[in-house]
Amino acid sequence: MALDTVSFNVPQGEIFGVLGQSGAGKSTLIRCINLLERPTSGSIHIKEQEITALKGLALRKERQRIGMIFQHFNLLNSRTVADNVAFPLEVMGYSRSARQARVGELLELVGLDGRARAYPAQLSGGQKQRVGIARALAAKPDVLLSDEATSALDPQTTLSILELLRDLNRTMGLTILLITHQMDVVKQICHQVAILEAGKLIEQGRVSALAAQPDSRLAQTLFPHPESYRPRAGATVVTISFTGDATDEPILSNLIRNFDINVNILSGNIENFGDLRLGQLQVELVGGQIEAAIDYLKKLGLRVEVNR
Known part of the structure; x- marks a missing residue:
């Protein structure tokens, strides 16, 4: 070769x-x-x-x-x-x-x-x-x-x-x-x-940077997303990448409670990279204050990719 x-x-x-x-x-x-x-x-x-x-x-x-x-x-x-x-x-x-x-x-x-x-x-x-x-x-x-x-x-x-x-x-x-x-x-x-x-x-x-980028080849291998899924009308699909202590935070329950949002988990996983923990969630958000919820996630230091 x-x-x-x-x-x-x-x-x-x-x-x-x-x-x-x-x-x-x-x-x-x-x-x-x-x-x-x-x-x-x-x-x-x-x-x-x-x-x-x-x-x-x-x-x-x-x-x-x-x-x-x-x-x-x-x-x-x-x-x-x-x-x-x-x-x-x-x-x-x-x-x-x-x-x-x-x-x-x-x-x-x-x-x-x-x-x-x-x-x-x-x-x-x-x-x-x-x-x-x-x-x-x-x-x-x-x-x-x-x-x-x-x-x-x-x-x-x-x-x-x-x-x-x-x-x-x-x-x-x-x-x-x-x-x-x-x-x-x-x-x-x-x-x-x-x-x-x-x-x-x-x-x-x-490794940690590539794994945190949802569109990287490494992240797509580690965190595969369902290929056959099609978002419902009016739904926003969000990919959330998080590291360290954020992997233990009740992020989704905070979204539901504070922003009146329905959350449907499409895929998710947490991986260990040496001493670093890194996770990724793909969720469907419906109703409520979606823009405010996305801003909240970003202020937490999470990487958020929105696919409308």
């Missing part, structure tokens, strides 16, 4: 998700970012360095700044956990004592300090991915690339791996570019997201 004018910036210290279904171009994108495939046009920058301008030894050295974790772990089955984590350090010429010290730090960091002598066949899927994460961090990279790193795991294990990545981001300031087809992954840990379809970037921005 070719990429067509894909451009985005991953802020340092954030988790940036690239969301797309099979065939969207996600694998091509991540292979271009680490230059396993060289793009035919455009450029890729890591901090101040344009890595598309590098070749040979200079490129190999720059790749050491990019850690990578994979869907199917890519561990060496004949090596122990410790030796798998140490492998990139061997390639870089670290001494045996330096490798041992760094491996010990990393296994403790990912919660595997008691499994150093185990082999991959003796590990669960989640443990294998923790080994993969430790290996990816061995050379202290500036950026961690995650290529569908949780799609082969069960939901509970997925959650534990995402929590680990979020902790690494928070404690180390690690920049993470995360490729996924799973909306739940984006909801759990991503600060920003770009949506990829057929090689094109169709939407990007902060």
Whole structure:
């Protein structure tokens, strides 16, 4: 799958998700970012360095700044956990004592300090991915690339791996570019997201901001509205987006009581985005003081979209 004018910036210290279904171009994108495939046009920058301008030894050295974790772990089955984590350090010429010290730090960091002598066949899927994460961090990279790193795991294990990545981001300031087809992954840990379809970037921005925009692709996926519904004569259809403490407010009962309005709920949902709660309601308003009710909602700080 070719990429067509894909451009985005991953802020340092954030988790940036690239969301797309099979065939969207996600694998091509991540292979271009680490230059396993060289793009035919455009450029890729890591901090101040344009890595598309590098070749040979200079490129190999720059790749050491990019850690990578994979869907199917890519561990060496004949090596122990410790030796798998140490492998990139061997390639870089670290001494045996330096490798041992760094491996010990990393296994403790990912919660595997008691499994150093185990082999991959003796590990669960989640443990294998923790080994993969430790290996990816061995050379202290500036950026961690995650290529569908949780799609082969069960939901509970997925959650534990995402929590680990979020902790690494928070404690180390690690920049993470995360490729996924799973909306739940984006909801759990991503600060920003770009949506990829057929090689094109169709939407990007902060997850919370896109989710709060009723007309965004992200919001339409998270909060689907009934397609067959037609408003009754004289009714006003309103989409209300709300965050934080507003998700617990009795908004609809206040409208009914204070503005003499009949309210018909068409659709609604509340989603969690990391530590942020965000909800959306689509309601039909009939009779009473509709304009005053809409002004009231806006003064509460809610986002209101009116479809008459």
